[in-house]
Amino acid sequence: METDSILTTNMHELFMSRAIELAKQGRGHVSPNPMVGCVLVLDGDIIGEGYHEQFGGPHAEVMAMRNARKDPVDGIAYVNLEPCCTTGKTPPCTAALIENGISEVYVGMLDPNPEINGKGVEALEKAGIMVHVGILEKEANRLNQSFNKWITHKMPWVIAKVAQSANGYMGLDSETSIWLTGDVSRTHAHTLRSEVDAVLIGRQTALIDDPSLTVREVSGENPKRVIMDTNRTLPLSLNIFNDKKAETYVLCSDKRFSKTKTHFCQYLPVREENNILSPIHVLESLAKEGITSILIEGGQKILESFLSADVIDQIFIYTAPDILNDAHLKNPIQLSDEWMISEEEKLGDDTLIIAEKGVECLQEL
Numbered sequence: 366m367e368t369d370s371i372l373t374t375n376m377h378e379l380f381m382s383r384a385i386e387l388a389k390q391g392r393g394h395v396s397p398n399p400m401v402g403c404v405l406v407l408d409g410d411i412i413g414e415g416y417h418e419q420f421g422g423p424h425a426e427v428m429a430m431r432n433a434r435k436d437p438v439d440g441i442a443y444v445n446l447e448p449c450c451t452t453g454k455t456p457p458c459t460a461a462l463i464e465n466g467i468s469e470v471y472v473g474m475l476d477p478n479p480e481i482n483g484k485g486v487e488a489l490e491k492a493g494i495m496v497h498v499g500i501l502e503k504e505a506n507r508l509n510q511s512f513n514k515w516i517t518h519k520m521p522w523v524i525a526k527v528a529q530s531a532n533g534y535m536g537l538d539s540e541t542s543i544w545l546t547g548d549v550s551r552t553h554a555h556t557l558r559s560e561v562d563a564v565l566i567g568r569q570t571a572l573i574d575d576p577s578l579t580v581r582e583v584s585g586e587n588p589k590r591v592i593m594d595t596n597r598t599l600p601l602s603l604n605i606f607n608d609k610k611a612e613t614y615v616l617c618s619d620k621r622f623s624k625t626k627t628h629f630c631q632y633l634p635v636r637e638e639n640n641i642l643s644p645i646h647v648l649e650s651l652a653k654e655g656i657t658s659i660l661i662e663g664g665q666k667i668l669e670s671f672l673s674a675d676v677i678d679q680i681f682i683y684t685a686p687d688i689l690n691d692a693h694l695k696n697p698i699q700l701s702d703e704w705m706i707s708e709e710e711k712l713g714d715d716t717l718i719i720a721e722k723g724v725e726c727l728q729e730l
């Protein structure tokens with residue numbers, strides 16, 4: 366009896382982890398929506414699978430129905446996020462499950478969106494469907510951590526990324542552009558870019574490095590680009606203003622400017638405090654633009670400012686094997702006790718450390 370129930374639990378987790386795997390295929394394409402996957406099971410066999418592929422496109426449950434190899438009547442649905450019960454860009458998913466005669470639904474986690482939270486489950490139960498919530502809940506939460514934070518706190522998930530020398534310097538000085546880490550780290554960092562909605566840098570980094578901030582080493586969508594330039598002094602000859610590869614925001618002082626869009630970029634005024642742009646207001650403003658996750662790529666002053674505002678959720682430190690002599694640009698990130706190292710890996714000759722605040726160490730699903 367006990368063995369039976371363990372087997373059943375494992376089976377539910379197996380189907381749910383498949384739903385999570387499917388959901389991941391939407392990464393980089395569905396934001397600001399969450400990533401959702403759905404598996405339809407009949408008599409113990411998977412008869413249909415689907416995921417939310419594109420923002421504005423059909424949701425996972427509808428895709429799974431469309432892809433079903435058999436009539437799903439009396440089938441069981443596994444979905445990592447509570448099915449929606451509202452009409453947005455598409456009809457409610459609860460209707461798709463009810464209309465197709467699904468008898469049971471296993472849900473990874475409730476939708477934190479207050480418009481849906483619990484109401485999707487209620488609608489299914491009202492229609493006589495048995496609902497079980499919380500299968501692989503931790504993993505389901507983890508998958509959509511950006512969406513969860515954005516929808517509940519109206520702030521994006523914030524990742525700080527830094528490349529440093531073996532002796533902890535992120536460059537020689539503010540005026541010099543220098544490459545520290547190797548090709549494997551570069552590819553890894555491009556994957557990271559492809560997984561966020563936006564990348565943010567400071568005025569000096571834009572000026573000195575003249576980066577594109579695009580995804581080139583792997584396939585994936587380019588994130589939006591965000592540059593903090595209080596007084597709009599950056600020259601319009603920079604790559605970000607001319608390559609047309611991604612939407613570009615320039616954050617500037619609300620004391621002098623108002624929201625405007627030009628041929629080069631979108632100017633977004635944010636609160637200026639003590640002669641710099643307020644990190645908290647920067648994040649609130651970007652959240653309003655639908656940005657659910659942001660990668661802060663530097664430089665030193667920007668990192669310092671976001672660190673002291675205590676708004677960073679996750680840190681990626683890429684460390685090169687070589688010492689940088691006569692350097693002045695110290696990496697300001699100190700992994701104090703509140704940070705937990707969740708991953709450490711070798712990337713060619715470099716080492717990557719990923720740290721997070723107060724979360725359990727979880728392997729990537």
Ligand SMILES: NC(=O)c1ccc[n+]([C@@H]2O[C@H](COP(=O)([O-])OP(=O)(O)OC[C@H]3O[C@@H](n4cnc5c(N)ncnc54)[C@H](OP(=O)(O)O)[C@@H]3O)[C@@H](O)[C@H]2O)c1
Nearest residue numbers: 527528535539567568569570595642663664665666667670
């Ligand atoms: N190793 C790495 O991972 C890495 C990554 C990126 C950059 N870098 C290097 O870092 C150097 C540039 O760093 P940096 O520290 O000199 O400059 P930075 O952080 O790139 O830019 C700082 C400038 O951003 C503007 N800013 C607006 N709001 C701000 C805020 N809240 N906090 C801080 N700055 C704000 C200020 O200019 P305004 O007042 O004019 O707006 C400030 O002077 C370059 O050498 C670059 O190559 C290294």
